[in-house]
Amino acid sequence: MDTPKRNIQFLDILRTLATLGVIIIHVSTPVLKMSYGKNMEFWWIGNGIDSCVRFVIAMFLMLSGATMLGKTYKLGEFYRKRFTRVLIPFLFWSAIYCVYLWLNLPVKSKPTDLLSISSWAFHLFVNQGISRHFWYVYMIVIIYIFLPFLGKAVRRLNETSLWVILLVWILFNTAQTFHLFSTSGWPSLVQQYFGYFLYSGYLVLGYQLMKVRTLSNQTRTFAAIFFIITILVAAISTWFLSKQAHKLDTSMYGSLTINTMLQSVALFILLKDITVNNKVVGWLVTNLSNYSYGIYLVHVLIINLLFDHKIFWTMAHPLLSIPAIVSLVLTISFGIIFVLRKIPFLKLISG
Numbered sequence: 001m002d003t004p005k006r007n008i009q010f011l012d013i014l015r016t017l018a019t020l021g022v023i024i025i026h027v028s029t030p031v032l033k034m035s036y037g038k039n040m041e042f043w044w045i046g047n048g049i050d051s052c053v054r055f056v057i058a059m060f061l062m063l064s065g066a067t068m069l070g071k072t073y074k075l076g077e078f079y080r081k082r083f084t085r086v087l088i089p090f091l092f093w094s095a096i097y098c099v100y101l102w103l104n105l106p107v108k109s110k111p112t113d114l115l116s117i118s119s120w121a122f123h124l125f126v127n128q129g130i131s132r133h134f135w136y137v138y139m140i141v142i143i144y145i146f147l148p149f150l151g152k153a154v155r156r157l158n159e160t161s162l163w164v165i166l167l168v169w170i171l172f173n174t175a176q177t178f179h180l181f182s183t184s185g186w187p188s189l190v191q192q193y194f195g196y197f198l199y200s201g202y203l204v205l206g207y208q209l210m211k212v213r214t215l216s217n218q219t220r221t222f223a224a225i226f227f228i229i230t231i232l233v234a235a236i237s238t239w240f241l242s243k244q245a246h247k248l249d250t251s252m253y254g255s256l257t258i259n260t261m262l263q264s265v266a267l268f269i270l271l272k273d274i275t276v277n278n279k280v281v282g283w284l285v286t287n288l289s290n291y292s293y294g295i296y297l298v299h300v301l302i303i304n305l306l307f308d309h310k311i312f313w314t315m316a317h318p319l320l321s322i323p324a325i326v327s328l329v330l331t332i333s334f335g336i337i338f339v340l341r342k343i344p345f346l347k348l349i350s351g
Contacts, residue, residue: 294351
């Protein structure tokens with residue numbers, strides 16, 4: 001039987017923070033890449049900001065697990081609703097990105113007739129991907145295929161079994177982080193789908209954390225301290241690994257590292273069951289959460305367009321330029337999806 005539908009505000013808060021975090025990552029990452037070894041003051045700013053938001057992909061998946069694994073589904077209805085909501089906006093925005101990329105091609109190499117444009121777009125999709133951040137969409141589609149079965153399995157297992165499975169999952173990912181186990185010799189397609197499978201552990205983790213009931217102020221304080229520690233670990237270890245490798249090494253930023261897992265859990269516990277009483281902030285949180293998928297799809301295009309118009313982190317000190325660009329990207333992305341949602345025929349493709 002389906003669990004009662006509830007509107008739990010802290011889930012909207014976490015989804016909003018994850019949405020904001022994705023934009024922060026994509027705005028601050030160029031600071032890391034462009035300033036390492038050249039301007040270490042700027043690099044440390046980018047590194048510190050980036051280390052604060054490594055939880056984003058994990059949090060999106062944990063929220064899916066928290067809200068979806070406890071329910072039973074009619075398979076046909078589940079796949080129709082989920083894939084309609086995910087794939088139609090994805091295809092629409094993929095087409096928009098293709099148009100943008102085509103317009104920016106050099107004149108000599110730009111296809112002009114419909115057949116050559118279609119061939120170019122197909123090869124772009126297959127060989128390079130239309131945009132790097134779309135990898136998350138590919139992953140979530142695969143996860144949705146077996147999510148109803150995963151939900152049925154976790155509901156049948158007892159608490160001890162679920163925590164043991166999560167412990168094994170954490171240990172396995174940790175072994176990969178420290179190169180004690182590697183899939184590098186596997187076929188690339190197998191590596192890709194195995195990676196998607198590993199990410200599904202976050203759904204189970206979110207499902208388990210959702211069961212935690214009463215959280216004391218002491219527990220929240222501990223979670224806040226732990227969250228800060230994970231930021232320091234990410235930032236310092238990235239500096240150390242880069243120094244050892246004599247080049248930028250961001251492997252500790254990975255979504256499946258133990259540090260990112262702990263950061264995600266700490267934030268989830270810190271904010272679990274909190275509410276926002278301010279009506280304006282509450283409205284923003286609700287709508288940003290509701291539009292999060294659309295914002296995710298469109299925001300990289302907005303970053304690229306701003307860059308085309310010389311609006312980039314280099315226009316000012318990164319302590320000023322990064323927050324300014326993040327705010328601008330979030331505002332424009334939110335505005336686009338907000339408007340599309342108000343137009344009946346475009347609501348379906350908005351995301």
